[in-house]
């Protein structure tokens with residue numbers, strides 16, 4: 674088993690786990706998995722802060738400061754909201770159009 678330093682693990686979160694969460698949200702055609710994605714996302718955010726604290730000695734890597742992590746996760750949250758708002762409006766659109774299809 675490879676043990677990565679906190680800095681590299683944060684990098685994995687930024688470069689692999691976060692994009693995969695966003696991809697999951699985009700692929701999600703059904704709104705009922707939103708809560709699953711949200712709770713996974715919150716755990717990831719928590720983990721990032723823990724790693725950031727462990728790595729606070731590494732100085733100028735630029736990824737581990739709490740402020741950087743906070744801004745990043747705010748950005749991701751916004752992206753997710755946009756994705757979900759779009760899906761919701763698509764869904765509403767479908768509901769509105771359903772009677773037309775039945776006729």
Ligand SMILES: [Zn+2]
Nearest residue numbers: 680731734737
């Ligand atoms: Zn670092």
